Structures are given as structure tokens and as C-alpha cells.
Amino acid sequence: MLDNRDVNDAVRPADPTPPASSSTTDGTGPRTRPRTGSRLYPRVTSFRSRRGALTPNQQKSWDRTWPLIGREVADEPLDADTWFGRPAPLVIEIGCGTGTATAEMAQAEPHLNLIGIEVYQPGLAQLVQRIERDEIGNIRLLRGDAVDVLENMIAPGSLTGVRVFFPDPWPKARHHKRRLLQPATVALIADRLRPGGVLHVATDHADYAEHIAAVGAEEPLLVGLNETTGGVSAQHRESAPIGFERPVTKFESKAHRAGSAINEFIWGKIE
Numbered sequence: 001m002l003d004n005r006d007v008n009d010a011v012r013p014a015d016p017t018p019p020a021s022s023s024t025t026d027g028t029g030p031r032t033r034p035r036t037g038s039r040l041y042p043r044v045t046s047f048r049s050r051r052g053a054l055t056p057n058q059q060k061s062w063d064r065t066w067p068l069i070g071r072e073v074a075d076e077p078l079d080a081d082t083w084f085g086r087p088a089p090l091v092i093e094i095g096c097g098t099g100t101a102t103a104e105m106a107q108a109e110p111h112l113n114l115i116g117i118e119v120y121q122p123g124l125a126q127l128v129q130r131i132e133r134d135e136i137g138n139i140r141l142l143r144g145d146a147v148d149v150l151e152n153m154i155a156p157g158s159l160t161g162v163r164v165f166f167p168d169p170w171p172k173a174r175h176h177k178r179r180l181l182q183p184a185t186v187a188l189i190a191d192r193l194r195p196g197g198v199l200h201v202a203t204d205h206a207d208y209a210e211h212i213a214a215v216g217a218e219e220p221l222l223v224g225l226n227e228t229t230g231g232v233s234a235q236h237r238e239s240a241p242i243g244f245e246r247p248v249t250k251f252e253s254k255a256h257r258a259g260s261a262i263n264e265f266i267w268g269k270i271e
């Protein structure tokens with residue numbers, strides 16, 4: 001089994017420099033997670049180290065387009081408006097995989113600036129190809145750990161939406177600590193959302209769904225906007241700042257074929 005050092009090194013291969021002191025999390029709120037994600041103190045991560053080669057076409061596309069729309073996760077605050085070349089409501093998608101949902105949602109919501117965050121380069125490379133092919137202008141990509149992005153790159157109260165579709169369920173009990181959606185991460189997400197901003201989560205894993213429901217219900221900054229979270233979606237669907245609809249990805253189709261129920265959680269940050 002991989003230890004924490006293996007997993008963290010997978011996305012931080014060569015830079016031995018200790019990070020600058022945390023500027024955005026210290027003092028921004030009492031309930032954000034401690035600075036355990038630095039290179040000096042690797043934390044348990046929600047992803048596994050996976051290597052995969054790009055196809056020659058993916059590599060060409062990557063070389064052409066990644067420098068324009070992609071960045072490695074860093075310890076510095078992100079100026080999203082400048083990166084996108086326009087001010088617009090900012091939505092992040094954590095673990096965007098191959099980006100099927102990212103691309104379709106960006107096309108359906110051209111008024112939003114959308115950042116896909118993923119550790120797995122071949123997944124990002126597929127999305128880069130799609131962005132090139134369909135000339136999608138409102139997506140930017142970050143490669144690395146989304147928790148680092150939330151902690152170090154995103155200012156409190158600055159996100160209009162956070163999407164987490166089919167986070168890795170880590171089904172074995174001894175791996176539950178690796179699940180992304182823990183109280184500290186949900187508190188961090190809630191802190192980064194602006195009042196009225198939306199957290200949208202979907203999972204096909206029944207046990208993780210129970211865990212997510214409990215964690216979300218305990219977060220005092222969030223209120224339920226759909227039936228699963230104790231709200232009434234019809235009352236919020238029209239006024240919410242991001243769409244509640246979600247395209248079905250290949251990953252989700254597999255879950256449907258396996259007979260798994262999909263649980264959908266939509267919360268809003270208290271105004």
C-alpha cells in the first residue's frame with residue numbers, strides 16, 4: 001500500500017523547497033483545517049498515485065494548450081479574473097476526471113468561469129483535447145490536490161459554486177480517512193463559498209452517501225437546497241447561481257448499469 005509520502009510525491013515530484021508560510025488559511029477562520037498539506041508534513045490524501053502516458057495526439061494537444069489554460073497547483077493566491085481574462089462568477093469542480101461533465105456544464109453555462117481540478121494527467125489531457133476541439137473559452141485547469149487549492153489559492157467567500165461528482169469512495173473502513181468529504185474539508189469549502197454559493201455533490205456509493213449526508217448536515221454554514229439535504233429543490237432551482245442539472249458521465253453510466261443508486265446533495269451557503 002502507498003504511504004502518504006508516495007501519494008503526495010506523485011503530484012509534487014521534484015520541488016524540495018519548503019512552502020512559503022500559509023497566507024490564506026491562517027487567521028481566516030477558526031474551523032479551516034490545519035496546515036498539514038505542505039511538503040514538510042504530507043497529509044493523507046483523497047487520491048491514489050496513478051501514472052498514465054498520454055497518447056501522441058494528447059501530448060501534442062497538451063503542449064499547445066496546457067500553457068494557455070492549465071497550471072500546477074501552487075501555494076499562491078489565484079487571480080481568477082485575470083487568468084480567465086474577464087470577471088465572472090467562479091465555480092470549481094474537484095476531481096474532474098476526464099472532464100465530460102466539466103465541458104458540458106461549461107458550454108451550458110457560458111456566463112460562469114469554471115476551474116477543473118484533477119491530479120490525474122491523462123484525465124486532464126482528454127479534457128484539454130475537448131476544450132480545443134469545441135473551442136470552450138470558460139474552463140481553466142489546475143493539476144494537483146484540490147485541498148491545497150482551497151487552502152492556498154482561493155480566498156474566503158469567493159466561490160459561487162463547488163462541484164464534487166463521484167469522489168473516490170474509499171470503501172474499506174481503514175481507508176475512510178482518505179475520503180475527501182470530511183468535516184474539515186466541507187468546512188473549508190463552505191468558508192470559500194460566497195453567501196448563496198452552492199455545493200453540489202453526487203455519489204453512487206451508498207455508505208459514502210450516508211457519510212456525506214451526515215457531514216453536510218453538521219456544517220453550520222450550509223443549508224439544504226434539494227430533497228436529499230432536507231430542502232425543496234423547486235424553491236431554489238431557478239434562483240440558484242449555478243445549475244442543478246448534471247450530464248451523465250461514462251463513470252455514472254457504469255454505476256447505473258451496476259444498479260447503484262445515485263445520491264445527489266445540493267447545499268447553499270447561508271446568506
Ligand SMILES: C[S@@+](CC[C@H](N)C(=O)[O-])C[C@H]1O[C@@H](n2cnc3c(N)ncnc32)[C@H](O)[C@@H]1O
Nearest residue numbers: 046047095096097118119145146165166249251
Ligand atoms: C471516481 S473519479 C470521478 C471523476 C469525475 N468526477 C466523474 O464523475 O467522472 C474521482 C476523481 O477525483 C480525483 N481526485 C481525488 N481526490 C482529489 C483531490 N484531492 N484533488 C484533485 N483530484 C482528486 C481522482 O484523481 C479521480 O480522477
